Amino acid sequence: MRDRKSWNVNASTYAKNTFNPIRNIVENMQIVPNPEKPMIALSIGDPTVFGNLVPSETITEAVVTAIRSGKYNGYGPSTGFADARQAVAKYCSVPDVTELEAKDIILCSGCSCALDLCITALCCPGQNILVPRPGFPLYRTLAEGLSIKTKYYNLLPEKNWEVDLEMLEALIDEETSAIVVNNPSNPCGSVFSKEHIKAILEVASRNKVPVIADEIYDHFVFSGEEYHPMASLTQEVPVLSCGGLTKRYLIPGWRMGWIAIYDRNDILSKEVRNGLNSLSQRIIGSNTLVQGALPAILGETPKEFFVDTIKQIEDNANLCFSQIDSIPGLRPIMPQGAMYMMVGIEMDGFPDFVNDLEFVEKMISEESVFCLPGKCFDYPNYMRIVLTVPEKQIREACERIAGFCTRHYQPVKNGEHSLNG
Amino acid sequence: MRDRKSWNVNASTYAKNTFNPIRNIVENMQIVPNPEKPMIALSIGDPTVFGNLVPSETITEAVVTAIRSGKYNGYGPSTGFADARQAVAKYCSVPDVTELEAKDIILCSGCSCALDLCITALCCPGQNILVPRPGFPLYRTLAEGLSIKTKYYNLLPEKNWEVDLEMLEALIDEETSAIVVNNPSNPCGSVFSKEHIKAILEVASRNKVPVIADEIYDHFVFSGEEYHPMASLTQEVPVLSCGGLTKRYLIPGWRMGWIAIYDRNDILSKEVRNGLNSLSQRIIGSNTLVQGALPAILGETPKEFFVDTIKQIEDNANLCFSQIDSIPGLRPIMPQGAMYMMVGIEMDGFPDFVNDLEFVEKMISEESVFCLPGKCFDYPNYMRIVLTVPEKQIREACERIAGFCTRHYQPVKNGEHSLNG
């Protein structure tokens, strides 16, 4: 019994500290398109919204089969059905290098949930994780809610967004509980070489820090590029790889993600595996219908489906790059994979705007073209373009961006540009 | 950079403190059935495992339609699609009493996730929530991971498992951030009367404590009983009702749950609604295919489907009660709804066994009948029987239980039994 006269119900600090920077920024932006021009949203990281990219029929019919079988209505184990986990284990194994078993896989409600489990299983309040800048803001959202700190290591635009390795190593301290590596990258579209991944792993190994590999864009690389799962390049460093069907299979709404535990030296068996299993019980796994379809989805989706998807995006990347590269004041950086391109904005050349946010806002109000400002990824003086938009709209958007920049650009006299990085 | 010679990767305290008591108990139990008798599991709270209870075709075909429409592959908002939320708002509204809108609903990955969001949005580490004993152990699992304390208020078997109201009120202190009320109840199968719910709400109101109503067994009541949503009986107390498709629609694996925010006096608008929205972004919502089907599932499932399901369970409850009531040493308590029956064990009459756990273990080894021990629900000297098992197996199980008890029961001389409660 207590003595209270009035209602005063507060949210927990956990809830208050959990916030999504993109949402915060976008909600406070001036988004008023030019009524004379239809809006082109190059901002939405959902490949399915434009209708040009649709999942393979193999995938959708696999779920129909799972439903009609009547076998997937009941509870699965909180880490997922054995068959489904086995199928993911096979998918994530690198033959002769890292062979996984069902017990190494935890199915989750999307890659977001996989990242949530990994971060919360490894880190205590007050400890820190290292995350990329520019980078996907969810890492920070997940960590800060639980009072886990995030420290940023830079990606270097002049080196195709490779990690600043010296900085990475300098950031590691006694309280560093994981390095988050995102390859291929959102927002950069970069794909790391074998050598570069090895160099990152050497830093992890020297300092005995486990890696959380955000590999949701696995195999999502353009022609001539190669994708290397981080875990395939280390004998020593324990790697929790977070992946899922979201991007490559074009079904983000289905919420099928996973953690693949690569741990050849049994470093994680002592506590972390159990920790992940325990945490998975909080929400008891992901949708069983999709689990039931998982073996067919991973085993039977035709190769051409992936080839077609990537071709569309690569064509858009080439188109976008060549168009934007000739626009005064903009400096696009060609991606090697994923679905995004970062474009540097020479802010000195646009004295009309104080920063990338205002640049982007004005581009909406004059041209009805919406790109996310670099600020969303903690990276000023850039904007991110999504490459899953149909070619016709990309082309039109590039023309409008060119018009906008030509109108506002004023070459800097002494030739000194303050382009970040 | 840091100086570490060896790998030492620990799990976080959050992960270590998150554990599921049922799992812990069951994993450490001696479960060795009698090889001469086929196992009958009266332990599994999944209504779908025996094949006698299957979802309505309306439900499964609604999902097939959603898939084939191609409209539900992309991301939904983290709180769910507006149409789906609107359908739940309608389902959860009590006409003329509490009308909800889409904004009052947050879709979640099962009711477990709904409970997780409510508890973590309302409570800080060090604060406490009041939970029922006997009760569903997930409340404690969710709270203790985040160092939120749980305090138990008793349910009284002699009063059909009504809440001990004096105890409830006495437990409330300055740090109490919510009262969790589960009606209809797992494990008791009890259904509270209107008057009793009002009495609980008066305690909440006097002490200004919000209620988390676990109403996953909504409308799941036997003939002659009435189900009252908590929120329909208060003008004042803010109620977060957690529900979902899991039980009533017989599809636990699909992971569709929700929070319905009943808050007539806008007490939760200041912070808690935002908090719930923020936390929902950690895993970005529930499966969109099921969301797409939700309006049809809630609007078109034929009434007979529910009537049939409940009839089977009620028949089983009657059968079980009459059989077990005549078994020496056992004292079943007739449920009014949900899918469970609690059975008191007069431990004094079974000197062969030290506690309910051993009683249950021996019943498995001699009779291959598996019931969960009361210990799983923090309630010794009881066992829980699941009523969704096909009648034939229930009948057989009761016979074997009778044989077991008759063999082991030794009437207590002085007539004093130490039956808990």
Ligand SMILES: Cc1ncc(COP(=O)(O)O)c(C=O)c1O
């Ligand atoms: C780098 C990165 N990681 C994780 C995610 C989240 O994936 P999911 O939708 O499977 O939760 C995204 C989604 O945009 C992403 O870009």
Ligand SMILES: Cc1ncc(COP(=O)(O)O)c(C=O)c1O
């Ligand atoms: C009382 C109670 N609440 C919540 C749940 C969890 O429901 P869901 O499977 O939708 O997460 C259960 C499941 O058994 C339950 O019995």
